[in-house]
Amino acid sequence: DTGVSQDPRHKITKRGQNVTFRCDPISEHNRLYWYRQTLGQGPEFLTYFQNEAQLEKSRLLSDRFSAERPKGSFSTLEIQRTEQGDSAMYLCASSYTGGYTFGSGTRLTVV
Amino acid sequence: GQNIDQPTEMTATEGAIVQINCTYQTSGFNGLFWYQQHAGEAPTFLSYNVLDGLEEKGRFSSFLSRSKGYSYLLLKELQMKDSASYLCAARDNTDKLIFGTGTRLQVFP
Numbered sequence: 001d002t003g004v005s006q007d008p009r010h011k012i013t014k015r016g017q018n019v020t021f022r023c024d025p026i027s028e029h030n031r032l033y034w035y036r037q038t039l040g041q042g043p044e045f046l047t048y049f050q051n052e053a054q055l056e057k058s059r060l061l062s063d064r065f066s067a068e069r070p071k072g073s074f075s076t077l078e079i080q081r082t083e084q085g086d087s088a089m090y091l092c093a094s095s096y097t098g099g100y101t102f103g104s105g106t107r108l109t110v111v
Numbered sequence: 112g113q114n115i116d117q118p119t120e121m122t123a124t125e126g127a128i129v130q131i132n133c134t135y136q137t138s139g140f141n142g143l144f145w146y147q148q149h150a151g152e153a154p155t156f157l158s159y160n161v162l163d164g165l166e167e168k169g170r171f172s173s174f175l176s177r178s179k180g181y182s183y184l185l186l187k188e189l190q191m192k193d194s195a196s197y198l199c200a201a202r203d204n205t206d207k208l209i210f211g212t213g214t215r216l217q218v219f220p
Contacts, residue, residue, distance in 0.1 A: 004153075033207060042115070042198050042210030043154070056205055091153065093208075100144070100208060102153040 002026075004103035006092050012109045013082055020078045021106045025094030032075050033100070034067055035091040043091055049075060082110045113137045115211035117199045122217045123189050131184045131197050131214045139204025143175050143182045146198040148213065154198055158184065186216075194218045 005024040013019050025032050031050050035043035046065065047057040051072035064082075069075040079086055089105040114136045123129040135143065142161040146154035160166055160175035160182060172185040184197055196215050200208040 031206070035210075040119075040212070040215075042200075042213045043208075045207050045209065048207055056207065095206075098142070098202075098206075099156065099159075101156070102146075104153045107151075 006103040023092030029094035029096045031095040033093040037089045117211040133199035135201040137203040141202040144200040
């Protein structure tokens with residue numbers, strides 16, 4: 001059990017560019033969650049998967065955001081046409097029997 | 112709507128006891144979680160309550176009252192390394208965690 005891995009740890013991008021983040025969950029975990037966290041705030045739910053099926057997406061989530069989990073293993077989160085307001089820590093968590101393990105996150109800075 | 116409320120900041124002295132309160136309102140309820148988060152790091156699991164009452168785990172205890180929509184995290188014998196943010200999260204009826212803003216705890220010598 002190597003925990004939940006996220007890549008990259010840090011990303012700086014220019015406004016308007018597209019970015020993609022990757023999350024590798026704990027191998028036997030069938031649920032995978034994406035959260036966004038800004039400074040001084042708690043994590044905000046974005047979307048989650050059970051195996052390869054995307055079960056829920058936050059109503060607050062812009063259509064510039066898309067996530068996939070092909071074959072129910074790793075997941076990617078893509079943000080198109082980034083804006084400065086997208087600057088945040090993007091956290092991934094995985095779960096099997098109800099316990100949630102978080103990755104260290106990808107810190108995105110949009111300049 | 113879904114709402115989790117907890118104090119933004121608290122301070123305490125090394126060796127003391129501190130209680131961090133949390134009230135919640137969610138669409139369905141399947142348990143209350145507490146996480147610790149140091150700056151720039153991942154949240155790490157501290158405790159889980161689904162039934163009313165107190166769960167004790169070493170220096171950390173957590174309490175839940177489902178009828179009141181209320182929980183607290185109790186930290187005893189505070190150490191400097193306990194300075195961190197403490198996140199209260201309720202699991203809703205779709206099994207996702209809804210987080211509060213977090214309580215930033217500073218422990219002073």
